Amino acid sequence: MINLENIGLIRQGKWILDQINWQVKAGEHWVLLGLNGAGKTALLHMLSAYHFPAQGSIEVLGRKFGKDPLGEELRQEIGLVSQTIKSRFYDSDSAYQIVLSGGFASIGLYETPTDQMRARAQQLLKDLGCFHYANRAYYTLSQGEKQRVMIARALMGQPKLLILDEPTNGLDFLATEKLLDAVERIASRPDAPTILYVTHHVNEILPLFDKILMLKEGKVYRSGNKDELLSEQTLSAFFETDIQLTWQNNRPQIWRK
Numbered sequence: 522m523i524n525l526e527n528i529g530l531i532r533q534g535k536w537i538l539d540q541i542n543w544q545v546k547a548g549e550h551w552v553l554l555g556l557n558g559a560g561k562t563a564l565l566h567m568l569s570a571y572h573f574p575a576q577g578s579i580e581v582l583g584r585k586f587g588k589d590p591l592g593e594e595l596r597q598e599i600g601l602v603s604q605t606i607k608s609r610f611y612d613s614d615s616a617y618q619i620v621l622s623g624g625f626a627s628i629g630l631y632e633t634p635t636d637q638m639r640a641r642a643q644q645l646l647k648d649l650g651c652f653h654y655a656n657r658a659y660y661t662l663s664q665g666e667k668q669r670v671m672i673a674r675a676l677m678g679q680p681k682l683l684i685l686d687e688p689t690n691g692l693d694f695l696a697t698e699k700l701l702d703a704v705e706r707i708a709s710r711p712d713a714p715t716i717l718y719v720t721h722h723v724n725e726i727l728p729l730f731d732k733i734l735m736l737k738e739g740k741v742y743r744s745g746n747k748d749e750l751l752s753e754q755t756l757s758a759f760f761e762t763d764i765q766l767t768w769q770n771n772r773p774q775i776w777r778k
C-alpha cells in the first residue's frame with residue numbers, strides 16, 4: 522500500500538524528513554507517534570501528494586511518485602482528515618451535505634447525488650454517531666461533532682487508506698473517547714480501509730492498531746509491532762524521560778516517573 526525508500530523532504534533549507542523507510546501492507550493499521558515538530562504532518566501530506574520528496578522513492582496505492590499521475594487521482598483513494606488541509610465547503614452546509622460532498626472528490630460539490638450515495642452518507646452518519654445532528658449546519662457543531670462528520674466525509678469515497686491527523690486535537694475527554702469508538706467501528710467494517718492514526722498521545726493507541734511508526738526529529742526512531750515497541754525502555758528512550766507504562770482495557774497509559 523505504501524512503500525517509502527530513503528525519503529527526504531526539505532523545507533527552507535532544512536531536512537524536515539530524512540532517510541525515511543517505511544512499508545505499509547493492506548490490512549495493517551498504523552499509529553504514527555511523535556512529539557510536536559517530529560514531521561508527522563509533513564509525512565502524511567507527502568503520502569497525499571501535497572509534498573514531493575527531494576530524495577528517495579515513494580509509492581502509494583500502487584502509484585509511483587514521479588512516474589504515475591498523482592494529485593486528485595490519488596487523493597480520491599485516500600481519506601485524509603487533517604486540520605491543515607482546508608476542504609471545499611461552506612460552514613452553513615449541513616453535516617449531511619458535507620458528508621455527501623465527500624462522494625464528489627473529482628467532479629465538484631453540487632452534482633446530483635445518486636440514491637446509493639445518499640444511503641451511504643446516511644449509513645456513515647449513523648456509524649460515526651452523527652445521525653441525530655445530520656441536518657444541523659456544520660458551524661453549529663462542537664469540535665468533536667465536526668471531527669466525526671469529517672471522518673464520515675472522508676469515508677464517502679470508499680478510500681483504501683484513511684489518514685487521521687491528530688483527530689482528537691482540541692477535544693475533551695468524552696469527545697475523544699467517542700471519536701475513538703468511531704475509529705473502532707470503522708476498523709471493524711468488512712470494507713475497512715487501512716488506517717493511519719497520527720497522535721502524540723500514547724493512550725489513544727487502540728487495540729486495533731498493530732503497528733507503530735515512531736518519528737523523531739524528521740527520522741524514523743523505530744517502526745514495527747506495537748507489542749515490541751510499547752515498552753517502558755523504548756518509550757523512555759524515545760521521549761528522553763523516565764516513563765512508567767501501564768495497560769487499561771488493552772490501552773497503554775504513560776506517566777513520567
Ligand SMILES: Nc1ncnc2c1ncn2[C@@H]1O[C@H](COP(=O)(O)OP(=O)(O)OP(=O)(O)O)[C@@H](O)[C@H]1O
Pocket residue numbers: 532533537555556557558559560561562563564721
Ligand atoms: N513550510 C515549512 N517551512 C519550514 N519549516 C517547516 C515547514 N513545514 C514544516 N516545517 C517544520 O518541519 C518540522 C515538522 O513539522 P510537522 O508539522 O510535520 O510536525 P508534526 O510532527 O506534525 O508536529 P505537530 O505534532 O506539532 O503537529 C517542524 O519543525 C516544522 O517547523
